[in-house]
Amino acid sequence: MQNDKVKTREWVKTAAIIFLAVLLLLTFFSNTFMNLTLPQVASEQVMSGTINAKLRGSGTVSANESYELQISQTRKIHSVPVREGQQVKVGDVLLVLEAEDSEELKQAESELQTLRASYDKALIEAGNTASQNSYDVKQAQVAYDEAVAVYNQYSSTDPAELAAQLAAAEAELSELNAKKDKTDAELASLREESEYLEAKDTLSSTDGRLSALESEKDELEKTAPCRDTDVTDAQSIREKIDGITGSSAYQKAVARYDDAFAAFLKDCSDDLDIVRTCIENPEIMAKRVDAELIAEYTAAYEALEPYYYGKNCLAQLQLQLPFAELNDEIAEIEDEYEDAKDVVEDYEDEMDSLNKKSGSLKADITEQEARISDLSKASASAENVRTAQKALEDLLFRQSLGDSGSIDLRMQKQQLADLETEIAKLRERSDESEIKATVGGTVNSISVSAGSMANADTTLMKIDLTDRGYTLKICVTAEQAKKVKLGDSAELVNSWWDTDVTAVLERIENDPQNPSRSKLLVFRLDGDVEPDQNLTLSIGQKSANYDAIVPNSAVRSGSNGTVVLVLTVKSSPLGNRFTVTEVPVQVLAQDDTKSAISGVGAGEFVVTTSTEPLTNGQSVRQADEQS
Amino acid sequence: MSKRKIQSRRRRRLEFKQRLTVIALVLLLGLGVFFGVRVYALQHTLHTQNAMPAWVRDDTYRYAQTSVFLPNDTPAAENDVFSFRQALAERLKTDSMQAAEGGSLFVDAYSGKQTISVSTRRMNMDVKTIGVGGEYFLFHPMKLLSGGYLSERDFANDRVVLDDTLAWALFGTTDVIGQSILIGTREYPVVGVVQREDDFASKAAYTDGPGMFMSFSAMNEVQPSGVNAYEIILPDPVKGYAASVVKELFSPNTGSIVENSSRFSILPLFRVLGDFGRRSMNETGILYPYWENAARMVEDHAALALLLCVVFLVFPTALGVYNAVRWSRRAVEEATDYVAEEIEKMVEEEKEKNYVRQGI
Numbered sequence: 001m002q003n004d005k006v007k008t009r010e011w012v013k014t015a016a017i018i019f020l021a022v023l024l025l026l027t028f029f030s031n032t033f034m035n036l037t038l039p040q041v042a043s044e045q046v047m048s049g050t051i052n053a054k055l056r057g058s059g060t061v062s063a064n065e066s067y068e069l070q071i072s073q074t075r076k077i078h079s080v081p082v083r084e085g086q087q088v089k090v091g092d093v094l095l096v097l098e099a100e101d102s103e104e105l106k107q108a109e110s111e112l113q114t115l116r117a118s119y120d121k122a123l124i125e126a127g128n129t130a131s132q133n134s135y136d137v138k139q140a141q142v143a144y145d146e147a148v149a150v151y152n153q154y155s156s157t158d159p160a161e162l163a164a165q166l167a168a169a170e171a172e173l174s175e176l177n178a179k180k181d182k183t184d185a186e187l188a189s190l191r192e193e194s195e196y197l198e199a200k201d202t203l204s205s206t207d208g209r210l211s212a213l214e215s216e217k218d219e220l221e222k223t224a225p226c227r228d229t230d231v232t233d234a235q236s237i238r239e240k241i242d243g244i245t246g247s248s249a250y251q252k253a254v255a256r257y258d259d260a261f262a263a264f265l266k267d268c269s270d271d272l273d274i275v276r277t278c279i280e281n282p283e284i285m286a287k288r289v290d291a292e293l294i295a296e297y298t299a300a301y302e303a304l305e306p307y308y309y310g311k312n313c314l315a316q317l318q319l320q321l322p323f324a325e326l327n328d329e330i331a332e333i334e335d336e337y338e339d340a341k342d343v344v345e346d347y348e349d350e351m352d353s354l355n356k357k358s359g360s361l362k363a364d365i366t367e368q369e370a371r372i373s374d375l376s377k378a379s380a381s382a383e384n385v386r387t388a389q390k391a392l393e394d395l396l397f398r399q400s401l402g403d404s405g406s407i408d409l410r411m412q413k414q415q416l417a418d419l420e421t422e423i424a425k426l427r428e429r430s431d432e433s434e435i436k437a438t439v440g441g442t443v444n445s446i447s448v449s450a451g452s453m454a455n456a457d458t459t460l461m462k463i464d465l466t467d468r469g470y471t472l473k474i475c476v477t478a479e480q481a482k483k484v485k486l487g488d489s490a491e492l493v494n495s496w497w498d499t500d501v502t503a504v505l506e507r508i509e510n511d512p513q514n515p516s517r518s519k520l521l522v523f524r525l526d527g528d529v530e531p532d533q534n535l536t537l538s539i540g541q542k543s544a545n546y547d548a549i550v551p552n553s554a555v556r557s558g559s560n561g562t563v564v565l566v567l568t569v570k571s572s573p574l575g576n577r578f579t580v581t582e583v584p585v586q587v588l589a590q591d592d593t594k595s596a597i598s599g600v601g602a603g604e605f606v607v608t609t610s611t612e613p614l615t616n617g618q619s620v621r622q623a624d625e626q627s
Numbered sequence: 628m629s630k631r632k633i634q635s636r637r638r639r640r641l642e643f644k645q646r647l648t649v650i651a652l653v654l655l656l657g658l659g660v661f662f663g664v665r666v667y668a669l670q671h672t673l674h675t676q677n678a679m680p681a682w683v684r685d686d687t688y689r690y691a692q693t694s695v696f697l698p699n700d701t702p703a704a705e706n707d708v709f710s711f712r713q714a715l716a717e718r719l720k721t722d723s724m725q726a727a728e729g730g731s732l733f734v735d736a737y738s739g740k741q742t743i744s745v746s747t748r749r750m751n752m753d754v755k756t757i758g759v760g761g762e763y764f765l766f767h768p769m770k771l772l773s774g775g776y777l778s779e780r781d782f783a784n785d786r787v788v789l790d791d792t793l794a795w796a797l798f799g800t801t802d803v804i805g806q807s808i809l810i811g812t813r814e815y816p817v818v819g820v821v822q823r824e825d826d827f828a829s830k831a832a833y834t835d836g837p838g839m840f841m842s843f844s845a846m847n848e849v850q851p852s853g854v855n856a857y858e859i860i861l862p863d864p865v866k867g868y869a870a871s872v873v874k875e876l877f878s879p880n881t882g883s884i885v886e887n888s889s890r891f892s893i894l895p896l897f898r899v900l901g902d903f904g905r906r907s908m909n910e911t912g913i914l915y916p917y918w919e920n921a922a923r924m925v926e927d928h929a930a931l932a933l934l935l936c937v938v939f940l941v942f943p944t945a946l947g948v949y950n951a952v953r954w955s956r957r958a959v960e961e962a963t964d965y966v967a968e969e970i971e972k973m974v975e976e977e978k979e980k981n982y983v984r985q986g987i
Contacts, residue, residue, distance in 0.1 A: 552775035
């Protein structure tokens with residue numbers, strides 16, 4: 001018993017000691033233990049700063065305005081003279097249509113014919129029924145039939161068409177007349193043209209002048225022993241002459257000869273007859289005159305000889321000079337003559353063709369006048385048909401006022417009238433055969449080709465109006481669209497080329513694909529852009545200063561809105577204790593890495609990341625410092 | 628042999644048997660507790676299945692987390708998510724639930740996957756990208772190595788978040804906040820680097836290599852994509868409300884709906900055991916995202932642990948119950964005997980008092 005008691009007491013003592021030891025250990029290391037279980041957080045200080053929130057988006061460049069070519073009636077296309085990508089100016093021909101009526105017009109006219117036929121039939125039937133009872137109706141019917149018979153002799157076209165044809169024929173006639181008048185006026189003015197008249201004068205005067213010069217030349221030939229009477233270029237001859245006479249050699253020779261002759265003459269007692277005799281009789285000269293003188297004279301004479309004998313010697317040249325002058329003048333006159341002849345020929349050709357044209361126009365006019373007179377006659381008889389028809393109608397309508405048949409007739413008549421007005425309108429509005437551009441730009445797309453039908457009121461061609469700038473459309477959410485305003489400018493975000501492209505927000509449109517959620521921002525682009533380029537724009541708002549800026553990871557969303565977790569520190573004897581407090585905030589602005597918030601002051605610390613989700617008031621510990 | 632020796636041997640054998648029984652019992656109990664703890668641990672391994680504590684801040688309503696997974700050939704479009712949000716808001720209003728001032732009653736995330744060609748000055752590679760919308764990172768709170776997450780509140784939608792492997796591959800460092808990556812001809816700024824989940828299930832389930840996150844609308848602009856996973860936390864005032872509302876209002880309804888917040892409770896885990904065999908069959912043609920695959924793996928492990936826990940605890944519990952019953956019966960018997968004795972004693976005393984003193 002005693003042993004047991006001792007054993008128990010020992011055991012109790014050991015247990016107590018172990019218990020106290022454990023208690024002490026836990027107390028000393030309680031902080032560490034607790035810290036180990038607390039979630040770790042990383043935090044940052046809230047600071048003031050600037051945020052430049054940039055909205056980025058990309059889109060495709062397109063021309064600011066696009067012109068869609070349409071025609072009002074369906075026509076067949078003859079040719080398309082422009083290509084995609086081609087620049088066109090106002091007035092350029094974009095489409096050439098076949099010169100036939102539009103589909104709508106054709107259809108309306110065939111409808112009109114059917115309606116008319118059925119109306120006439122109905123009228124006749126009604127007439128037949130009515131005429132059984134009424135003499136007046138019968139008479140009117142007979143008159144109508146007669147008028148129709150007369151009309152058919154003139155023309156087989158529908159009487160109502162006649163008016164149109166007549167009008168067209170008359171218009172053509174007046175056109176022809178105008179053309180003829182124009183041609184005649186041109187002809188008359190040509191005839192009076194001064195150039196022409198002058199040329200004719202030249203022609204007629206030339207003969208006289210030429211013959212005068214020829215006779216002058218003949219006279220000269222008789223007197224001047226010129227060897228070459230057909231020389232020309234008097235000027236060069238003159239120069240040659242001057243060259244020779246101006247040369248010192250010649251002058252010396254002349255002077256020498258003069259001296260020699262003077263001496264000779266003196267020696268011959270100043271008697272020219274003696275001189276002549278001496279020259280003609282050399283033996284006398286040898287006796288009479290000094291040998292030296294003779295030698296000198298002979299030498300001087302021989303020196304001078306080349307100037308007077310020889311093909312192109314001075315003497316000949318001098319003889320040639322007047323001939324050359326004459327020949328030059330003759331040549332000039334001949335040239336004038338040729339020119340004048342050409343001018344006159346041209347004018348006369350032109351006048352001939354105008355004459356011919358005038359003649360053919362006259363023939364056309366006569367033909368047209370004949371046609372018109374035929375048409376008028378036919379039209380007059382058609383008028384008769386119409387009057388007869390109207391008379392019959394009136395009788396019938398008066399007779400059968402309460403008859404359902406007459407209502408039908410009236411309705412048909414109304415339909416006819418309506419259709420005729422429609423056709424008139426269509427004709428009025430029918431397009432020309434050439435569709436010209438009313439704007440300038442680049443052809444973007446062509447959806448028709450030669451030979452195909454161009455439907456009414458559908459886009460046949462699209463032209464980008466490139467002189468009105470380019471636009472870029474970017475799709476953004478409705479909230480993002482609220483943050484930008486018209487007039488904001490944007491920059492290009494592309495890494496490789498520096499461009500001088502500027503973009504300005506022109507308008508904000510609804511996105512047709514997603515009208516409730518997104519909007520289209522339309523930017524006007526200026527600078528070096530081309531259509532179909534894909535560009536990324538960055539629309540920056542003015543950077544604004546904010547008091548409280550935190551990293552994006554500090555802002556958390558919860559069921560009660562957006563919050564940040566503020567780290568509060570309390571120092572205690574066992575070290576710093578950290579707790580987090582939830583603070584509701586509003587995000588005022590945001591960029592890629594940080595947000596500006598309201599509700600927290602600068603200088604506070606907010607939790608950016610944590611190892612576990614945190615609740616309000618939870619204790620945490622700071623993350624270990626990492627190098 | 629002497630009787631004493633036999634008796635003492637018998638007594639020793641008895642003691643040995645008793646000790647053995649005790650050890651076996653303790654062992655069984657220990658194993659049971661171990662597996663019970665393991666079940667608990669597994670229930671709290673995956674953050675993706677337990678996003679509510681991070682978001683729910685008031686206790687006006689009970690909440691539940693639900694996911695919808697759609698097959699690849701009939702994914703949802705972004706617009707389907709938006710119309711679901713509207714329909715849900717109206718339904719909650721009709722069912723007279725109201726959000727706190729400035730807050731909201733539900734939060735969701737949607738995602739799709741594409742392979743996108745990404746390049747930087749260093750290199751270019753094809754990256755498996757998850758296009759995210761809503762508050763994706765609330766449901767997938769991966770550890771942030773730098774920067775921040777993507778959120779639907781972001782002003783610009785062309786931001787990207789890389790995982791650490793991708794940041795290393797593209798830039799050679801994880802400190803890449805402020806740099807940009809290039810997709811096509813457009814630059815996308817990097818705003819965050821995350822580290823992938825490191826629990827055993829997520830590690831086994833994630834096989835896509837270096838990965839990237841970008842906003843769904845931006846990914847859709849690069850390559851048209853569909854939504855194949857949608858996660859939402861919404862009020863669940865009565866059991867099954869959340870799942871039924873989602874099933875009814877979400878379109879297209881070709882997907883499978885999972886209630887994440889209750890999938891690891893005891894009964895659903897038993898159901899997993901019940902589906903044993905059938906679970907491995909894929910009849911829906913849905914390719915689950917990696918986090919759902921991880922969750923299913925955890926479910927399998929947890930179910931198994933639960934089974935073992937139950938099996939190990941069966942015998943000790945039974946024994947405990949048996950002993951408890953026997954002890955209580957004995958106690959009751961003793962008590963009644965004692966009471967009977969006392970009553971007799973009292974009767975004798977009274978008899979003596981009344982009758983013996985009076986000399987009867």
